[in-house]
Each structure stands twice: as C-alpha cells, then as structure tokens.
Amino acid sequence: MEADKYKKSNDAELVRFFQSGKDKAAFEELYNRYKNMIYSYVRKFLYRTPEDIAREIVHEVFIKVYLELYTLRTPEVFKYWLYKIARTLCLKHIRGQKSIDVSMDSSEFMAPFLNLSDNRSDIEQNYINNEVRTLVFQELDKLDDKLKDIVMLKFFDGLTCEEISRVTLIPPRTIRFKLNRAFEKISRKLKKEGYI
C-alpha cells in the first residue's frame, strides 16, 4: 500500500514528501525514475570518458540531490533541476580534464546505444534507426561543447526550448538561434546520406 502511494504520485509530490522529513522511500522512487535517463545523458555528454567515471558522476549527481533537495523551492521543476546538476558536473569534469587525446571513432562510443534494440521486431528498421543515430551522433561530435549540449537535450531528452533555457541558463531566443544552426549542419548530412 505504502509503495503504491509513491508509485502513483508525481515528481512534485515526491519532492514534497522528501522535504517534509527525509523520506527515503520517496527519494528511492525518484532515483528509480531518473537514474537511467541521467546515466544515458551523462554517457552521451561524456562519451569519451570511461564508463566507471560516468557512473561516479551519476552517483555524485544523486548525492547532491539527496543533500540539497530541501533547498528546491518549486518542486515542479525537479526534472530540469536534476538535468542542471548533471550538466554542471559534466562540464566541471570536462574543465578538469587537461586534454582529450583519444583517436577512436565516434561510432565506438555510440556502441552501447546501438547494441540495444528497439522494442520492434523489424530488424531492417532497427538497422536504419541505428544508422540515423550514428550519423546524428557523428555530426554532434563536430559541434562545440555548449552547442552539442543543447542539441542533445533537444534530440534525446525531448525538452522544449524554454526548458532547455531553464537548464542551461541561456535565453530561449539564443537557444532557438543556436539550434537552427545545428539543424542546418545535421540536416545537410542526413540529406546527403538520403535519410530525409
């Protein structure tokens, strides 16, 4: 019954539960909801770093959430707040690194995402989908860090421009402008390969 209560309530309610008195079950529910999403996000963001470091960063994100969730005044924005923390930590990690000198193909980094199949039975469609993702990812690799970050939030996490603005603290107009620039590059590549 108790577990059911947490399962049915939304993020904001869970955050309120947690804030009312360090409700561990509420945190667990939130963690279970977002751990895959954040892990994927971090892996995509830091696709050149080894898996264990990404895992540590995710740990760090959730530790921070556990310790500082009581400071969040509007529980409705929990998701973006979480993304913001993840993004800040990732950027901090990138800044800490001196130079990245790995001469691997981006498709290799993409491998963990490609090996998973969609829930479809169509193998050919599955293959095409993976090709599209690889192409997009290769194009993303050429963009600079901040632009890549925005496009990733748009493509893979499906946030709107206003939400991205909340995460990155860049005004929505600038985000639109930057996105259009990225779209031009990506669409050119996809058109060349004949996917659109």
Next chain:
Amino acid sequence: MKKPCHKYSRAELFSYAYGALEPGKKREMALHIRTCPECKSNLKKVLNVKFVLKNTPQLSFDDSADLIIGKAAEREHEPTAYDRFRERWSRLREDLGYFLRLHFRPEYALITALLLLAGTGFFFLNHEPGRIYLTKISGQVHVDRVPFFPLHRYEYPLSKGLQVKTGNGECVLQIKKDRLIVLKPDTEIHVRPGKGSVLELKEGSILCSVKKLKKADHFSVHADEVTMNIIGTKFFVDKRKGSFELGVKEGRISTQYKEKLLILTNCQVFRLMSGRISLRKLDRREEECFSLLHESRLIDDFSGTVKLVIQGTPPDCDVYEQYRRLSRTPLFVISPPDQRESLYVVRQDFETAQVDRNRSGVHEYSLKGIKAPVLGFKYRLPGAIEQRPVRIDDHLLLPGLNGVLTKYDIKENKIAWSYRTGNRISTTPVFEKNIIYFASHDQYFYAVDFITGELIWKQKVGTVVYSQPVLYDQRLYFGSSTGILYCLDAQNGKAVWTMRFNKGFYSPAAVSRDVLYIGNSDGTLYACSIREKKIVWKFRTRGRIISSKPLLKDQSIYFGSNDRFLYCLDQKNGRLKWKFDSGSEIFTSPVPLEDLVLVSSVRGTVQALQAQTGSPVWKYQTKGKILLDPVPASKGLICIGDKQDNIYLLNRFGLIHSKFKYDFITYTVFSNNLLIFDKNNYLYNFLFN
C-alpha cells in the same frame, strides 16, 4: 511533371518539427505545409528522424538507491566550508577575549580614541581648498609674506590667503585651475582664505577670465559697497578714487548695490561715480584687452610648467607652439606695454624670442646669436622650373620646364644665354671644366659649353634618363629608365660600355674608388667595378629604391628604400651594418650633418641618426610630405621643404631656426643663400646668418 518545392529547407523543417521557430514563421509554414504535398512528405521524414532519436533506448543503470543514500549519509556528517569558518572564527574570538581580559587597561582605550580623533582632525584641518599661482609678467609686484618676489612664478596654498600689490608692473593670478586674473599696474587685491574663493579689490583694475563655473556663487569679487556674483566668463573691474567700473565681455554678472540687483550681460559696462549709476557699451580698446587675454592665456597643468598657448592660431604661429614644445622649460611672456605689435617670450635659460602678434604670422623671430633671414632679391623668371637649379660662381643654371636651360647672371640680374632642347629637361645639370651635362625628355644627352651656351655634343640614349649623371675620371655614368647603365666619354659622348639590368634606374649614382653604387627599382643596390665592368656585390631590400642617392661616408654607404628602412652597408663587401625603420617610405637621399645622418620620409618626419650606430638622436615632424631632397646649408643648418609649401631651417639639435611659407616648386641653398622658386615664376633669395 511538377517542379520540386524549394520554399523550405530541411533545416527549417527540423526547426518546425522541434518547435524552434518564431511564432510568425511557424504559422506561415503550417499553412504552406497543409497545401504542399512535397513539403508534407519531407516533414514526415523529418518527424520520423525525430521519433527515432527520441526513442533512443536508454542505458540501464543498476546501482541501488541504498548505495547513494549510504554515500550521502556519510557526506552529510562531513563539515562544510561554512562550518569550518565558523569554528575558526569562534576560536579566534575566544583567544581575543582571553587576551583582552589579561591586558586590557582603560587608559589604552582613551589613548586610542584620542589618537583617532587627532588623526581625523589633522586630516580635515590640513585639507587644502586649492592653490594660487602667481606669474609675474613685468615690473614690480609685491606679495604679502614674500618680501622679495624673485621668481617669475609663485605658488601658494589658498587656505592661507594672499595679498598682492602691483607697482608699475603686471601679474597674472591663477586661482585653482579655471580662474585667471590679470592685475593691472597700481592694483591691490586680497584673496581671502577658505574654500570658496573670494577676492577683495582694494584699488586698481583687474581683468578676469573664468573658464567654467559649476556654482554661480562659488566665485565672487568684493569692492567696498559692491558685491559681485559671477556667472560670466570674461569681465573687468576697475576701481579708482571716487569711481567704480564693471564691464562684461562675455556672460552675465549679477551685482548688488544698495539693495538693488543689477544684471549685466555681454559688452555692457556699469559705472558708479559719486553715487550715480550709468550704463554704457564696452569700447574698442577695452575689447582688445580681452582679446589679448584670450590669445595669450596661461594655463597651468599643475605639473610645474607654465604653458603659453595662443588660441585662434594664425597660420604661422605654430612656430610659437613648436618653440614652446622644444624648449621644455617654462616660458614667460614679457610684453612691454609700449610695443603692442610683438610679443616677447623669455625662456628660463635666458634666450629670448620675439613673435609678431599680427594675424599675418611670425616674421620677426630672433634667438641668441641668430638673426632672421633677410630677403636679398626677387626676380621674375621667364618660365617655370622643374629640376633643382645649379649655382656656379655668380651664375645660376635653371633647367626650365619647357626644355630650355637658362644661365642667369645674379650680379647683373639678366639672362646670359639659353639653350633649347627638344623636350622637358629630366635631370639636374652636372658641371665640370666649363661644360654642362644634362639629359632631356627628347631622349638625348647633351653637353653644352658654359660660357657661350653652344652645343658641344649630343648623344641619343633611346629612353628618358631620370637618374642624375655622375662625372668621374672624365666619364659620365647614369642609368636609364629601361634598366641600362651607361658609361659615356665626357669628351665626345661616345658610349664606352653599357650594362643591362632587369628594371629601370631612377636614382642617382655615386662613385668612389673606381666602384659605382646605384640603386635599381627592383630594390637592389648594385656596386659595379668601373674598370672591370662587373658587379662586385649587391644588396637586396624589400622595396624599390627610387630617387635616393647613396651617401658615401667613412667606408660606409647609406641609402633609403621604399620599404621604410634606411640601410647602412660596408663599402667593401656590402655587409649590412645597421638599418633603421623611418616609419614611412623614403624618397629622399640621406644627408650628412657632422657626425649625424639625416633621413626624411614621406610622412614628413626628419630623423637624425648616429652615423656609426644608427641610433636615433632627434626627430622633427613637418606638416606635409617630404619628396625633395633636404639641402645642407652653412653653419650646420639643414633646409627642408614639404608638400604643404613650408620650408624649414633646422639646426644640428633638431630645433627650428626659421620657417617660410611659399608655394614653391623647388628650393636650393648656397652657403648662406636660400633660393626659392615659386609657382608664379618668381625667384626669391633669402640671406641668413
């Protein structure tokens, strides 16, 4: 077949699909897509990509929540930075309390408080409201507290007040930065101490000029019954026995007289004589006084020097400015009252200069030991002159523009003979043993007898010769504009030998010890052996060498190039000794001046360098471009003309000696004669000593 629709690109469709468009455009696009089947299908593909990307499978993360909670719980008990700070602060406070409890005495607190009070009091008392600067112009000036006024300039803090009394002289009182007061003879003035400056006029007359006033009541003048609050910028006050006058040149002044408020505006004079008030206009003499004040205004820049700036500078008065800048020592005006025409200036090293105050500019100009140049004669020439003339004894050789070489007798003031060539004369004539050699645009080279003016020989060169010929050992050397170096026999004009180069010669050659040095327009300086007819060495620069004659001096060769550098090479092997960046292209020849080498560049800078090391000694900036070679004159002077029609005479130290303004074509100097050829075909001869 239907045409493909090109209205929207794929990128725009992406933006549409992802909602990253401006609302207006989005609506427009939606309308289009509804009607256009092609765009619709494209959008479908894009949406498909969007779907695929959005449904990228997420990686599974299987660390349990308990792990995180455990880690967080550990972290929770770690002290934060704020905790650490608080702890340290509390420890410090405890230590301080302990210390105070041990050593505190009430006397200490009292002493500290007193010291603080004394410090603040000292600061406020010693705060200076400003300074007074007193500059003596002439005559006797008596200053209170300074029994003997030896200096020209005196500085005094405003906080202590000042009393000044002029005898038969004048002085300028400057309060703070913006108030300038000229005290006329027989005037007594008190400056009251304090922050707001108040002047008390006891007797006499003053001329005031206030640059800018933020508050109207900040500056006021008292004279017995009348108090003036100044808003105006230029005014005078005159107070004699029984009469009082107040005149305004610019601005507005409000005065209070027996509870009446009077407001005076531009060019009005208020007069009070035996209790009666009268108003009149400013007369011309008084206005002139102001214009003098306006022209020679002393402005202190608070760095210890007094600048004299003449405003509304007439065209030649910049000599004055030059003089001020070069002297680097304070200048003082000593204008004698009887001589209104000229302004005398004295420098601290007691050299005097006299400057004409008229609008026509500086004509009289005297320094210690040097007198201004005097016009010797003026003569109208039959035609215009192009090349620089040559003087031989009492004769001048004038290469005319219309192709006539004229010999002009200076003593008898008449033309001796003239020789006509086929076209314009292209080189400056060369003279030796009563024969004149020159080239013309008609592609011939001429040798003309000096006494009779008859042709001795002429030789067809084939092209125009711009490079001035050089005579050496009975042979003529010059380069043509097609790149051929000629060696002609001076007796009969036959070619002894020729050498071919890739590009043309425009600069004169120089010969020394059987070696000929000449700069080519491909930027290379060639040293050719005359006897063996071969190139000994060559030196390549980055620019073209045009009309810069190499200067041979003490085993070195100096020449300028279009790449802005002046080069100094060894005569023997052509090795670079030094080079100097002059800042712009060099078209002129370097000129020797004692142990210096002068180089003048296109932008009008004349720079003197040490001949041995190439280190710069001084620099002089003229107003226009310098394209003609400077000419050394007697007494170590150098004559330079620029394109703005100025001719400068500079001395060895880079100080200006004289300056002329004539619209000249060319000029030249012989011993102490300066010859100027102007555009109206006049020849002026100036003598200087």
